[in-house]
Amino acid sequence: MRVSHSISGLFALAMTASAATPVLAATETPPETPDTTQKHSGQPIRLPKAHRSVEPATSARPSRHPPPASATAEAKQEPTAGDHKGAACPEGMLLIDGDYCTEVEHKCAESWYDKSNKKTVCERFEPWSKCKGDRVHKRFCIDRYEYPNRSGERPEVMNRFNQAEVKCAALGKRLCTETEWTTACEGPKYKPFPYGYVRDTNTCHGDVMWDSPDMHKVAARDPVELARLWKGVRSGSQPECVSDYGVYDMPGNADEVVASETYASDFRGKFDSVHTGGPWYKGVRNQCRPKIYTHDEGFYYYFLSFRCCAEADRKDTDPRTPKQRKANLKFEKVEQIAGFTRHDVQKALKTKTERGNCGCKPKDTRCNTICGTLLGSEARDFPKSRGRAAESKSRESRSAEAKPTSSAGASTEPVNDPTPAPTSAPTAGAEQPR
Numbered sequence: 001m002r003v004s005h006s007i008s009g010l011f012a013l014a015m016t017a018s019a020a021t022p023v024l025a026a027t028e029t030p031p032e033t034p035d036t037t038q039k040h041s042g043q044p045i046r047l048p049k050a051h052r053s054v055e056p057a058t059s060a061r062p063s064r065h066p067p068p069a070s071a072t073a074e075a076k077q078e079p080t081a082g083d084h085k086g087a088a089c090p091e092g093m094l095l096i097d098g099d100y101c102t103e104v105e106h107k108c109a110e111s112w113y114d115k116s117n118k119k120t121v122c123e124r125f126e127p128w129s130k131c132k133g134d135r136v137h138k139r140f141c142i143d144r145y146e147y148p149n150r151s152g153e154r155p156e157v158m159n160r161f162n163q164a165e166v167k168c169a170a171l172g173k174r175l176c177t178e179t180e181w182t183t184a185c186e187g188p189k190y191k192p193f194p195y196g197y198v199r200d201t202n203t204c205h206g207d208v209m210w211d212s213p214d215m216h217k218v219a220a221r222d223p224v225e226l227a228r229l230w231k232g233v234r235s236g237s238q239p240e241c242v243s244d245y246g247v248y249d250m251p252g253n254a255d256e257v258v259a260s261e262t263y264a265s266d267f268r269g270k271f272d273s274v275h276t277g278g279p280w281y282k283g284v285r286n287q288c289r290p291k292i293y294t295h296d297e298g299f300y301y302y303f304l305s306f307r308c309c310a311e312a313d314r315k316d317t318d319p320r321t322p323k324q325r326k327a328n329l330k331f332e333k334v335e336q337i338a339g340f341t342r343h344d345v346q347k348a349l350k351t352k353t354e355r356g357n358c359g360c361k362p363k364d365t366r367c368n369t370i371c372g373t374l375l376g377s378e379a380r381d382f383p384k385s386r387g388r389a390a391e392s393k394s395r396e397s398r399s400a401e402a403k404p405t406s407s408a409g410a411s412t413e414p415v416n417d418p419t420p421a422p423t424s425a426p427t428a429g430a431e432q433p434r
Contacts (some may be wrong), residue, residue, distance in 0.1 A: 001215070029177035048370040087311045089141035090172070092149050094246050095312055096140055100183040103133030104190045104289065106197075114283030116210070121283055129190035142176060142184050143307040145248050146256065148372065151236030154381070155254040156372040158221065161273040161297035162338040164257055164306040164368065169319035169331065170345035173308035175259045177322060178291060179273045180309055185251065185277075185288035192287050194243035194250050199286070204241040204252035205233050205382065207282045218302055221365050223376030229302045230379040231280050237381075247293030253285040254305035255279040259321035261291070266294040272323045279303035280382070340370050 088095045106129055110123040136264045146155035147167060159167065161175075168174050176184075185194050201207040216223035232253050242248045250256075256277045262268045275292040278285040280303060285292075310317045319331055319342075335341040348358050348370045360367035368374045425431060 005007050025321060040428060067418065088314075092144060093141040093310060094184075095181070096138060096142055096184050096245050096247075097312075098183060098188050098245070099135040099137050100179045101131035101133055101135055101190055103131070104186070105130040105132050106192050117283040119283050121199070122192075123199050125192050127197045129186075129192070131190060136179070138180060138183050140180055141310040142180065142245075142247055143309070144174075144246065145235035146254060146307045148303045149235075149307065153233055154230075154232060154375070155249070157232075157254060157305050158226065158258075158300050159304075159306065159369065160300045160338065160375045161257055162334050163300075163340070165321070166338045166340060166342055167332055167345050168306075168341040169310035170349070171308060172317060173310045174317055175257070175321060176293075176307060177259045177308035178276060179261055181250070181256065181258045181276050181307075182288055182410055184245050184247045185243050186384045189244065191244075192289065193249070194288060195240060197431050199305055201252065201286070204238060204249070204286060205280050206252040206278070206284070206286045208280045208382065209282055213302065221368075221374050223362065223368075223374060224378060226302050226374055227376035227379035230375055231382045232303065233381050251277045251288060253280055253305050255301075255416060257295075257299075257304055257306045259323070261322050263323075271296045272321050273297045275304070339366060344370055347411055421423050 106122075107126040108124070109126050111120050111122045113120050119284050123179055143149040145151060147164070148156060156167075186192075187194065189195060193204070195203050204265040211229060211231070213229050214222075214225050218229070235249055238253070239247055241250070241252070243250060254277075255275055258274050258276055260269070260272050260274045262274070271293065273295050275295055276290070278287070278290070318325060318333065320329060324331075324334065348367075352358050353369060356372035358367060358373065360373060362368075365374075
């Protein structure tokens, strides 16, 4: 079965937030449009001087992949680290210099059906990729890890889209776009997984069983509930979950939000917020290319993280998204929507560095959101030897054929809405994510 990935998506769960009362919505979809970055008229951000010096839980099943190289020959040809003068990217970021393909074809050789999510998951692809669309050259810098981009720390979750934007802007960066993220994940060979063609949740953390979040508590950012729900692992603790460009932890573990470049007239072009990579749960879209377009900018969730990008070669980085630049939106408006400014974030980061914490009171949601300390102290990283879904039992239909996606732009996967339609108040519960 051939799968054309001009659009595809294997998971959707949405909590649309309106002011202090987030609600749920869900659907499913997938991506792809060529880069539509446009010149801006707003004030660019210059990288702070500190950033101008340029520069991984597993299951009991043994890994089927040897440790990949940290970067391909293509990536190694360019300087990426801040250990010498003239490096292309700020410290902690990697240079991506390659082509994005607007439509990639893969052939699924082995699949299984997840009854709980009503999803056919491709377990093994034939070891080839075919670019059927246009190749769009890209040259940009991307964080090695998810925000705060430090090995040994947890990916920061529970930020709304605009809040993630402001946090990147505070560092002289911006949110990655959907095609940048895909390019960094697939590598120059357009692989479905950053590590190859065979799905492996030992390599990139996944297949955790659903644990029924209390949505009232999630909406209220209850630290105890958020700690209970945390099933992620720390950045850098998955040494094999790395793309050919050297970028870590892209599919699986925490889902990531990126900036839309899709201007379609249907639901895919409605929001600036796009989700990619998939979370740590069983039977979801833990691949490079599938995207979710149904969450608005007010969405935040306990498994949703982000990472930052920047212009290469020490060029000024505009913190706004492509759609915000097209609309000539001032970044001050983004800060207003976020509820805090770049300066607020910079001040919090300075205090956290000096004191080890931001001094937030337990119920001060704004302070804890800025500081990234919403998870309660009871949070525990996912253990390596227990809690993972028993894969041999969960793959009830290994012989089932994965359903293809249409190259015309509409997924033929059945859309399963796991949550009630949006309302003006949080829902009492949430079904298992699709």
